[in-house]
Amino acid sequence: MAGKPKLYYFNGRGRMETIRWLLAAAGIEFEEQFLETREDLLKLQQDGALLFQQVPMVEIDGMKMVQTRAILNYISGKHNLYGKDLKERALIDMYVEATMDLNEMIMLHPIQPSETKAKHFATVIEKATTRYFPVYEKALKDHGQDFLVGNRFSRADVQLLETILMAEECKPDILSKFPVLQGFKAKISNIPTIKKFLQPGSQRKPPLDEKLVPKVKSIFYT
Numbered sequence: 120m121a122g123k124p125k126l127y128y129f130n131g132r133g134r135m136e137t138i139r140w141l142l143a144a145a146g147i148e149f150e151e152q153f154l155e156t157r158e159d160l161l162k163l164q165q166d167g168a169l170l171f172q173q174v175p176m177v178e179i180d181g182m183k184m185v186q187t188r189a190i191l192n193y194i195s196g197k198h199n200l201y202g203k204d205l206k207e208r209a210l211i212d213m214y215v216e217a218t219m220d221l222n223e224m225i226m227l228h229p230i231q232p233s234e235t236k237a238k239h240f241a242t243v244i245e246k247a248t249t250r251y252f253p254v255y256e257k258a259l260k261d262h263g264q265d266f267l268v269g270n271r272f273s274r275a276d277v278q279l280l281e282t283i284l285m286a287e288e289c290k291p292d293i294l295s296k297f298p299v300l301q302g303f304k305a306k307i308s309n310i311p312t313i314k315k316f317l318q319p320g321s322q323r324k325p326p327l328d329e330k331l332v333p334k335v336k337s338i339f340y341t
């Protein structure tokens with residue numbers, strides 16, 4: 120039997136967090152090797168472990184996988200979180216790409232320059248509530264099912280929940296005008312693997328503390 124996947128990244132959310140979410144949702148245990156310094160990154164690069172000299176990198180099934188989306192696609196396909204056919208997969212892809220767009224905007228907030236930070240924050244809230252959340256609210260309302268695509272649990276549900284929780288960290292009442300999403304959040308949060316991941320002590324990471332920003336920059340930017 121293959122060993123546990125091993126994740127190489129810094130000890131924070133960044134691009135790795137959605138990978139952690141998907142593995143956890145699929146009920147897969149994983150190990151983590153945290154990069155603490157730039158030397159840790161250089162060592163992986165010198166060892167030839169990083170195809171494009173970048174992390175996230177995940178050792179899984181005998182591969183050293185890089186590129187966040189490739190890793191997410193692999194885990195989703197392997198664990199039946201990617202729809203039953205190409206059309207469901209296309210819909211899932213559209214939904215998750217949009218969650219990733221919003222997710223990235225939120226993730227980049229702590230590193231915005233102070234002059235543009237407030238404007239950036241307002242844009243995040245505006246895009247979440249006028250561009251993204253209305254689409255998921257309507258989809259769930261129209262088909263009346265518990266899950267976004269194909270009436271079964273998929274990565275779209277996992278990634279939407281992750282993004283909803285991130286948006287709520289920015290603005291706790293952000294779902295106030297989205298009753299169907301409130302119900303969706305409650306149901307998906309209650310799936311046993313996800314419930315476990317949401318409990319304290321799991322491998323879920325907290326939001327990036329601004330005090331950690333210089334450390335992250337020192338690892339990735341010369």
Ligand code: GSH
Binds near residue numbers: 174175185339
């Ligand atoms: N498209 C890549 C992905 O999605 O995995 C981008 C990866 C990326 O930008 N990784 C950053 C990195 O390794 C850390 S979050 N930077 C070091 C470098 O580019 O040399």
